[in-house]
Amino acid sequence: MPAQSIKPPAPNVDFYDLAGTLTPGELALVEQVRAFMRTKVAPIIDEYWIEDAFPFELLPAFKELNLGGLGLEGYGCRGGSAKLYGFVAMEMARVDPSFCTFFGVHDGLAMGSIYFDGSDEQKRTWLPPMARLEKIGCFGLTEPEVGSGAAGGLMTTARREGDAWILNGRKTWIGNAPWCDISIIWARDVADSQVKGFIVENKLTPGLSVEKIEHKISLRVVQNGLITLDNCLVPEANRLLSANSFKDAARVLRKTRFAVGWMATGCQMGAYEHAVAYALERHQFGKSIAAFQLVQDLIAKMLGNVTACQCLLLRLAAMADEGKVQDAHDSLAKSFCTARMRETVAWAREILGGNGIVLDYEVARFFADAEALYSYEGTLQMQNLIVGKAVTGHSAFV
Numbered sequence: 001m002p003a004q005s006i007k008p009p010a011p012n013v014d015f016y017d018l019a020g021t022l023t024p025g026e027l028a029l030v031e032q033v034r035a036f037m038r039t040k041v042a043p044i045i046d047e048y049w050i051e052d053a054f055p056f057e058l059l060p061a062f063k064e065l066n067l068g069g070l071g072l073e074g075y076g077c078r079g080g081s082a083k084l085y086g087f088v089a090m091e092m093a094r095v096d097p098s099f100c101t102f103f104g105v106h107d108g109l110a111m112g113s114i115y116f117d118g119s120d121e122q123k124r125t126w127l128p129p130m131a132r133l134e135k136i137g138c139f140g141l142t143e144p145e146v147g148s149g150a151a152g153g154l155m156t157t158a159r160r161e162g163d164a165w166i167l168n169g170r171k172t173w174i175g176n177a178p179w180c181d182i183s184i185i186w187a188r189d190v191a192d193s194q195v196k197g198f199i200v201e202n203k204l205t206p207g208l209s210v211e212k213i214e215h216k217i218s219l220r221v222v223q224n225g226l227i228t229l230d231n232c233l234v235p236e237a238n239r240l241l242s243a244n245s246f247k248d249a250a251r252v253l254r255k256t257r258f259a260v261g262w263m264a265t266g267c268q269m270g271a272y273e274h275a276v277a278y279a280l281e282r283h284q285f286g287k288s289i290a291a292f293q294l295v296q297d298l299i300a301k302m303l304g305n306v307t308a309c310q311c312l313l314l315r316l317a318a319m320a321d322e323g324k325v326q327d328a329h330d331s332l333a334k335s336f337c338t339a340r341m342r343e344t345v346a347w348a349r350e351i352l353g354g355n356g357i358v359l360d361y362e363v364a365r366f367f368a369d370a371e372a373l374y375s376y377e378g379t380l381q382m383q384n385l386i387v388g389k390a391v392t393g394h395s396a397f398v
């Protein structure tokens with residue numbers, strides 16, 4: 001009797017039913033985001049990736065999702081739990097880590113800086129138009145000479161002159177910078193050597209210029225810029241009033257590292273889904289490659305990585321919503337999930353053989369984009385040093 005052919009199940013990237021923990025309202029929003037990503041983003045994103053360009057054509061439909069200020073309360077923000085923020089980020093990155101990064105920089109880093117470090121008046125002024133995505137923001141911390149060592153080494157300076165500040169320096173890798181409206185610039189006050197944050201209006205500040213960073217091999221859709229600040233005059237009213245040291249910038253980064261954990265998980269999910277679908281379709285030696293033991297081993301290892309990250313993040317989100325999270329918790333999530341992501345996307349690429357390096361077969365974009373997620377918002381080494389300090393009590397920085 002011939003072997004019975006069975007219809008293979010669709011790849012299930014929610015193997016432990018995490019979606020079952022969402023409320024009906026949360027699930028509805030996640031499904032809306034999924035529909036947007038699948039119907040609007042997925043069909044066009046490869047072309048933008050090739051062109052190294054941002055898909056401005058998506059912004060009107062994206063605005064309709066009303067996601068601005070997700071995870072932040074009041075001031076016209078969408079609000080919602082840490083868990084909801086995580087699920088939305090994961091869902092976006094599952095289709096396109098670049099588009100998710102654009103949103104993360106605006107919502108998490110730029111709006112987050114004003115939300116956590118701004119005065120009530122500053123929040124009332126800046127957050128509503130940013131929540132409506134009328135004004136888009138970026139976050140300028142990294143400098144050409146200072147990346148991982150930003151805590152003690154920022155070279156951009158801020159000098160008080162009457163009711164204003166004069167900023168001088170350079171910021172590199174800044175996502176959204178080539179086209180956005182507002183930059184959060186972190187600079188060292190020459191008077192007390194402390195790091196302070198400033199809201200700088202890109203298009204209205206003489207002396208501010210941005211050069212696009214070209215030739216990236218990762219997250220090509222996100223536009224990164226090198227910002228030069230040449231005697232930029234910023235009113236005292238635009239200094240983030242609760243940002244008095246690097247710790248206040250780090251408070252923003254803690255939240256966004258949590259988000260990068262979710263994005264790294266979404267990136268793996270996208271690569272996994274496409275790899276399993278490909279394995280089911282591709283035939284060698286007269287049968288589907290999905291029927292080979294060694295291919296199933298890769299599939300099981302990928303699913304194990306995805307599921308481990310999802311479960312870790314779900315628990316971390318619950319701790320965040322209970323106010324129990326410390327720096328090291330977020331750092332461990334960022335380093336663990338991005339390291340697992342790097343393995344997963346490489347295994348997905350492997351399953352596609354030669355087609356794994358061609359953009360047309362979907363997995364290559366996740367493979368390439370994973371590299372930036374792995375390094376930004378603090379490298380694996382920096383996160384593990386934070387974890388190591390919390391565990392041992394010894395700071396091994398430097």
Ligand SMILES: Cc1cc2nc3c(=O)[nH]c(=O)nc-3n(C[C@H](O)[C@H](O)[C@H](O)COP(=O)(O)OP(=O)(O)OC[C@H]3O[C@@H](n4cnc5c(N)ncnc54)[C@H](O)[C@@H]3O)c2cc1C
Binds near residue numbers: 398
């Ligand atoms: C696509 C992309 C987008 C980004 N977006 C932004 C943004 O919007 N805003 C922003 O401010 N920044 C942004 N960044 C910058 C990012 O946060 C930095 O690239 C990152 O923090 C690492 O800094 P670096 O690249 O200067 O590497 P370096 O600090 O030079 O590190 C190089 C290597 O040395 C290792 N290393 C350094 N110090 C130590 C140590 N003490 N012990 C052990 N190992 C060490 C690092 O782990 C790394 O492997 C972005 C980066 C990328 C690639």
